[in-house]
Amino acid sequence: MQFTSVRIISQIIDPMVEFYQNVIGIPAVIYTPDFAEIKTPLSTLAIGSVNTLAFFGDENMAQPGTNRSAIIEFMVDDVDAKYQQIKDFVKNNLVQEPTTMPWGNRSLLFRDPDGNLINFFTPQARPQPQS
Template sequence: MNLASVRIITADIEPLVKFYEDVTGSKIIMYTPDFAELQTPQATLAIGSTNTLALFGGNEIAETAANRSVIIEFRVDDVDKRYEEIAGTIGDKLVQAPTTMPWGNRSLLFRDPDGNLVNFFTPVSPEAKQRFGV
C-alpha cells in the first residue's frame, strides 16, 4: 500500500492554489475549476472545492477550514533558506520559525489560508538524515 494523496476541501480554491504554488515554488495542475493537484515524487496534495463533495455523498461529509488535527508536511532541502524566501507569503500565519526538533528535523510551522497547519522540514541529525535517505 502507498499513500497516494491528501486532499484539502476548501470553500475558495483559488487562494489555496496560489498559496501552495507560492510557498512550494511548484506549479499546481488545475484539472477543473473545482479540483487541483500539487504532485511530488512521493505523494500528491489535492485541493478540491466544496462542489466536489456532492460526488462523495453530500456537503456534510467535510467541513472547510476546520482542521485541528492534521499537519501537511513537506521535506525541503534547507528550511532556513526556504523560510527567508516565503516569509512574506506566510506573513501573520507563522506558527513557529525554524526550530530543531528532538527527533532531528529542523521545522518551520505555519498555516495556509484555510488555517491548515503546514510543516516544512529538513532532516539535520544523522539519525533523521538516515531515516530520509539524505
C-alpha cells in the same frame, strides 16, 4: 498499498491553489474550477472545492477550515533557506520560525489560508530510538 495524496476541501479554492503554488514552488494542475493537484515526486496535494463533496454522496462529510489535528508536511533541502524565500509570503500565518525539534528535524510551521497547519522540515541528526 501506496500512500499517494492528501486532499484539502476548501471554500476558497483559488487562494488555496495560489498559496500552495507559492510556498511549494510547483505549478498546480487545474482540472476544473473545483479541483487542482500539485504533484511532487512522491505524492500529490489535491485541493477540491466544497462542490466536489456532492460526488461522494454527502456534502457535509468534510468541513473546510476546521482542521486542528493534522499537519501537512513537506521535506525540504534546507528549511532555513526556504524560510528566507517565503517568509514575507507566510508572515501573517507564521506559527514558528525554523526550530530544531527533539526528534531531529528542523521545522518551520505556518498555516494555509484555511488554517491548516503546514510543516516544512529538514532532517538533522536523529536521536537514538528509545527501547
